Amino acid sequence: MxxxxxxxxxELVNSMVTYLKSENYLCETAPDFKTAMEKVESFDxxxxxxxxxxxxxxxxxxxxxxxxxRKTDGVIxxxxxxxxxxxxxxxxxxxxxxxxxxFHLSELSARIAAVIRRxxxxxxxxxxxxxxxxxxxxxxxxxxxxxVDLTKKEYDLLLYLATNKNRVVSKVAIAENxxxxxxxxxxxxxxIYAHMKNLKKKLSAAGSPDYIKAIYGMGYKFEV
Amino acid sequence: MQxxxxxxxxxxxxxxxxxxxxxxxxxxxxxxIVITNIDEDLLATKTRIIPLxxxxxxxxxxxxxxxxxDISLEKAPRHMEKDSITTIDELDTTSFxxxxxxxxxxxxLINQDSYRLQVRISMTNQNALIKSIIIVQxxxxxxxxxxxxxxxxxxxxxxxxxxxxxxxxxxxxxIDQDAPIVLDKSSxxxxxxxxxxxxxxxxxxxxxxxxxxxxxxxxxHELQTPLAVFQAxxxxxxxxxxxxxxxxxxxxxxAMAAQRxxxxxxxxxxxxxxxxxxxxxxxxxxxxxxxxxxxxQYQHQIEQKQLAVQTDPQGDALLETNRALAEMLVSxxxxxxxxxxxxxxxxxVRLDQQRLEVANSxxxxxxxxxxxxxxxxxxxxxxxxxxxxxxxxHKICLINHYAIAYTFEGGLHVFTIRF
Numbered sequence: 001m002x003x004x005x006x007x008x009x010x011e012l013v014n015s016m017v018t019y020l021k022s023e024n025y026l027c028e029t030a031p032d033f034k035t036a037m038e039k040v041e042s043f044d045x046x047x048x049x050x051x052x053x054x055x056x057x058x059x060x061x062x063x064x065x066x067x068x069x070r071k072t073d074g075v076i077x078x079x080x081x082x083x084x085x086x087x088x089x090x091x092x093x094x095x096x097x098x099x100x101x102x103f104h105l106s107e108l109s110a111r112i113a114a115v116i117r118r119x120x121x122x123x124x125x126x127x128x129x130x131x132x133x134x135x136x137x138x139x140x141x142x143x144x145x146x147x148v149d150l151t152k153k154e155y156d157l158l159l160y161l162a163t164n165k166n167r168v169v170s171k172v173a174i175a176e177n178x179x180x181x182x183x184x185x186x187x188x189x190x191x192i193y194a195h196m197k198n199l200k201k202k203l204s205a206a207g208s209p210d211y212i213k214a215i216y217g218m219g220y221k222f223e224v
Numbered sequence: 225m226q227x228x229x230x231x232x233x234x235x236x237x238x239x240x241x242x243x244x245x246x247x248x249x250x251x252x253x254x255x256x257i258v259i260t261n262i263d264e265d266l267l268a269t270k271t272r273i274i275p276l277x278x279x280x281x282x283x284x285x286x287x288x289x290x291x292x293x294d295i296s297l298e299k300a301p302r303h304m305e306k307d308s309i310t311t312i313d314e315l316d317t318t319s320f321x322x323x324x325x326x327x328x329x330x331x332x333l334i335n336q337d338s339y340r341l342q343v344r345i346s347m348t349n350q351n352a353l354i355k356s357i358i359i360v361q362x363x364x365x366x367x368x369x370x371x372x373x374x375x376x377x378x379x380x381x382x383x384x385x386x387x388x389x390x391x392x393x394x395x396x397x398x399i400d401q402d403a404p405i406v407l408d409k410s411s412x413x414x415x416x417x418x419x420x421x422x423x424x425x426x427x428x429x430x431x432x433x434x435x436x437x438x439x440x441x442x443x444x445h446e447l448q449t450p451l452a453v454f455q456a457x458x459x460x461x462x463x464x465x466x467x468x469x470x471x472x473x474x475x476x477x478x479a480m481a482a483q484r485x486x487x488x489x490x491x492x493x494x495x496x497x498x499x500x501x502x503x504x505x506x507x508x509x510x511x512x513x514x515x516x517x518x519x520x521q522y523q524h525q526i527e528q529k530q531l532a533v534q535t536d537p538q539g540d541a542l543l544e545t546n547r548a549l550a551e552m553l554v555s556x557x558x559x560x561x562x563x564x565x566x567x568x569x570x571x572x573v574r575l576d577q578q579r580l581e582v583a584n585s586x587x588x589x590x591x592x593x594x595x596x597x598x599x600x601x602x603x604x605x606x607x608x609x610x611x612x613x614x615x616x617x618h619k620i621c622l623i624n625h626y627a628i629a630y631t632f633e634g635g636l637h638v639f640t641i642r643f
Contacts (some may be wrong), residue, residue, distance in 0.1 A: 009449050009453065011453045011456075011457075012449065012452055012456060013452045013455055015453065015456035015459075015460055016456065019456070019460060019463075022463075058237070080445060080448035080449060080452075081445075085502065099451040100448075100490075101448040101449060101451070102448060102449075102451040102452035102454075102455045102456075102482070102486045103413040103452065104455065104459060105456050105459045105460070106459065139513055141391070154602055168459075168462040168463055169568075170458075170459060170462060170476070170479050171476065171479075172479045172480060172482075172483045174457070176483075180520060190524075190528060191524040191525070191528070194524070195448065215462075215467075215472060216467075216469045216472035216476070217472065217473055217476050218462060218467075218472040218473070218474060218475055218479075219462060219476070
């Protein structure tokens with residue numbers, strides 16, 4: 001999987017590359033508008049992470065160029081701006097998703113996975129981890145081909161952990177993913193425990209080993 | 225009292241007093257002059273007539289007949305008094321009316337006989353003259369006065385017009401909505417100076433307001449990237465295999481602090497965006513849907529505090545407004561109602577086409593109403609409260625022209641929004 005990161009903040013790019021590499025993504029970077037245009041014109045990517053405010057130009061022009069050339073690269077806009085009009089403009093221009101800075105790397109990874117899944121043409125929207133299979137189009141989960149009845153929150157939780165498998169996902173990131181970005185109440189993270197407990201119970205009842213490990217008070221890890 | 229009324233009233237009072245004093249004074253002065261005049265006439269008549277009388281008596285033994293009744297001469301006991309002049313009312317023989325006259329009584333000694341000479345002059349004509357003069361004078365003064373008042377009034381209105389215009393513009397001016405005030409030039413120097421001073425003042429406060437707004441916006445904006453880096457590095461740190469529990473707890477605490485910073489930043493940006501009117505899109509929004517959705521979303525927090533939620537009578541408000549702002553409005557009110565509630569407390573949401581009311585139990589005393597909607601005015605010790613929620617609510621109400629009110633009744637904190 002090839003990913004292009006168009007972003008001028010070097011340290012942020014480094015962190016993104018480090019995190020995504022462990023997911024076996026091949027990352028290329030473009031620190032400015034010109035490089036971004038060159039790379040986009042010459043190569044195809046599975047997903048492009050696009051900052052809007054770039055040295056030398058507007059990221060939305062890169063997006064326009066892509067669409068004008070009928071390229072099918074998935075695009076996630078990453079902006080510090082979180083303005084609704086920018087978001088709507090970006091999505092209208094054909095971006096697949098929009099992420100506001102600051103974001104969690106685990107969230108970014110989950111969004112990239114979703115974009116790539118959606119763009120797969122072989123119809124395979126299944127995520128398989130040993131005996132667990134997640135059907136992302138039907139939003140169902142099965143263990144050893146036996147369906148497991150999960151609530152929406154539990155499904156979201158499992159998918160989030162699974163797309164970040166073998167990495168520690170922080171409580172904060174999980175809470176934000178589950179309750180949405182605009183939630184006002186983030187005071188306590190207790191509600192994660194409740195959902196996590198139920199999810200683990202249901203999975204083990206269906207015959208799956210306990211893959212989800214709590215890492216001290218810090219977060220959770222889906223180990224396969 | 226209005227400025228114009230004040231000046232006109234002073235003028236008017238002065239004029240009336242002057243009129244009241246001037247007319248009697250004028251009358252008496254005139255009368256005095258007339259009487260002096262008559263008296264001089266009387267004396268002149270007397271000096272002219274006495275030689276004639278004397279000659280007549282010496283020649284004829286008796287006085288000549290006087291053709292008019294204005295002069296009379298009769299024998300009188302000897303009298304050493306001086307001449308006297310008095311005012312008398314005498315019956316006029318032709319008109320049978322009392323007529324005021326000036327009477328000169330003089331005693332003369334002719335041939336050892338004592339006579340009393342009386343000369344009178346009627347004052348009727350003079351009095352009539354005085355009367356007409358006074359009337360004409362009074363009318364003149366009155367006309368003058370009214371004219372002056374009218375001119376003064378019009379002139380004042382004319383002169384003060386730019387002042388009132390400036391006042392109107394100042395009253396209508398809102399620093400957070402309008403550009404700096406632009407005032408017309410006036411032909412009067414003082415008003416020009418005033419307008420210039422006001423213009424400079426509003427210009428300065430406008431600039432201060434803009435730079436304050438820009439500062440918040442830029443500061444929040446520029447913090448986003450370092451925050452993103454910080455958060456990303458923390459997440460990478462979490463991946464290291466050799467973390468001790470102690471280190472993990474530290475990292476976790478940092479992650480939560482970073483989360484708080486990022487929420488604070490997002491809310492500050494949101495506030496500036498609301499102030500900049502960057503939510504122009506409007507659609508038909510059902511507040512009931514929003515309330516239901518959010519209560520669902522906050523289900524866990526509600527259960528955790530064991531809050532009783534009352535949502536009846538539940539009507540609906542269908543309003544033409546911005547959906548994102550409407551959701552933020554309700555979500556801030558509801559999350560406050562949950563956050564500042566006590567264990568086992570209650571939340572009451574009432575909704576109809578006119579109003580949304582969110583009431584909750586909580587601390588047992590009323591909140592300070594004057595500081596309620598100000599930035600970072602926290603009323604709880606809850607360190608997770610950002611102190612921006614109610615300001616966001618207030619700003620959203622402001623741009624949507626909703627009225628927001630807070631009351632504390634029956635142990636409940638009630639926020640009412642009238643659409």
